[in-house]
Amino acid sequence: MEALRLEGHPADEVYQLAADMGGMGFISNAECEILTNSALINIHMINAAARLKVPRYFYSSSACVYRDQPIGDGELTEADAYPAQPDNEYGWEKLYAERMAFAFARNLGIEVRVARFQNCFGPQGTWQGGREKAPAAICRKVALVEDGGEIEVWGDGRAMRPYIYVNDLIAAVFALMQSEIREPTNIGCDEHTSVKDLVGTIARVADKKIHVKWVGGPVGVMARYHSTVRIRSTGWAPRYSLEDGIRDTYPWIEHQIKRHSLDGRSPYPVL
Numbered sequence: 303m304e305a306l307r308l309e310g311h312p313a314d315e316v317y318q319l320a321a322d323m324g325g326m327g328f329i330s331n332a333e334c335e336i337l338t339n340s341a342l343i344n345i346h347m348i349n350a351a352a353r354l355k356v357p358r359y360f361y362s363s364s365a366c367v368y369r370d371q372p373i374g375d376g377e378l379t380e381a382d383a384y385p386a387q388p389d390n391e392y393g394w395e396k397l398y399a400e401r402m403a404f405a406f407a408r409n410l411g412i413e414v415r416v417a418r419f420q421n422c423f424g425p426q427g428t429w430q431g432g433r434e435k436a437p438a439a440i441c442r443k444v445a446l447v448e449d450g451g452e453i454e455v456w457g458d459g460r461a462m463r464p465y466i467y468v469n470d471l472i473a474a475v476f477a478l479m480q481s482e483i484r485e486p487t488n489i490g491c492d493e494h495t496s497v498k499d500l501v502g503t504i505a506r507v508a509d510k511k512i513h514v515k516w517v518g519g520p521v522g523v524m525a526r527y528h529s530t531v532r533i534r535s536t537g538w539a540p541r542y543s544l545e546d547g548i549r550d551t552y553p554w555i556e557h558q559i560k561r562h563s564l565d566g567r568s569p570y571p572v573l
C-alpha cells in the first residue's frame with residue numbers, strides 16, 4: 303500500500319499500468335506467468351486503493367479482450383467484448399480485471415475508469431528481449447541491416463493493426479480520467495496498417511531498401527477494428543500518424559543499438 307501514498311497521504315488518483323506482458327512471442331509462450339502475475343498485480347492494486355480510500359482509479363485494459371476479426375470486418379464497440387472470446391490468455395485476464403475494478407466501483411464508491419489500449423509504441427519502450435511490440439521489433443531489425451538487406455518477419459504481412467503513439471495514448475488516458483465515462487473505453491487510432499505496410503513505413507523513415515522474408519511464428523489475430531467514438535466524445539483526437547510516431551521512435555532505437563554496441567554489450571538476443 304505504501305506505493306499508493308504520497309508523503310504519508312493516500313494518492314488522489316491511481317494509474318494502474320503494470321502487467322506481465324509483451325509481444326506475441328511472449329504472450330503465446332508465457333500463459334501461466336501472464337495469468338498469475340497480472341492477476342496478482344491487479345488484485346492487490348485495487349484492494350490497496352480501496353483500503354486507502356483512493357477517490358479515483360484508472361485501469362489499463364487491452365484490445366486483446368476482443369475476439370479475432372477477419373480482415374475487412376466492421377468496427378467493434380466496447381459492448382462487443384461480450385459474449386467474451388479473447389484470442390489469448392492475456393485478454394482473458396484483462397477482462398477479469400476490468401470486472402473486478404468495476405465491482406469495487408459499485409460496492410465501495412471508487413470512481414473507476416477503464417481503457418482498452420490498442421498497440422502503443424514510441425521512444426523509451428521495450429525494443430529487445432522478446433517483449434517488444436511489432437513496431438519496435440521491426441525498427442530494431444531494420445536498424446541492424448544494411449541498405450538492401452533482408453529481415454525476417456512473422457506471418458505473411460496481411461495482419462491489420464491500429465498503432466497509437468505514446469503521446470496520444472497518454473493524452474487520451476488523462477482525458478478519460480477527467481471525464482464522467484464509467485464504461486470501458488477503447489483508446490486508439492482509426493488508421494489501420496498491415497504488417498507489410500508497417501515494414502514499408504519503417505524502411506522509408508530509415509531511408510533503406512528492405513527485403514522481407516516472411517516466416518512462421520505467432521501472429522495473433524488477423525485484424526483489429528475498434529470504435530473510438532467513446533473516447534473522442536471527451537474532445538480527444540490523435541495528433542500523430544503512424545509515420546509521425548515512427549519518425550520519433552526509429553532514431554531512438556537506432557541510437558540504443560549503437561550505444562549498446564559501443565559499450566560492449568550484445569545489442570539484442572537473436573529472435
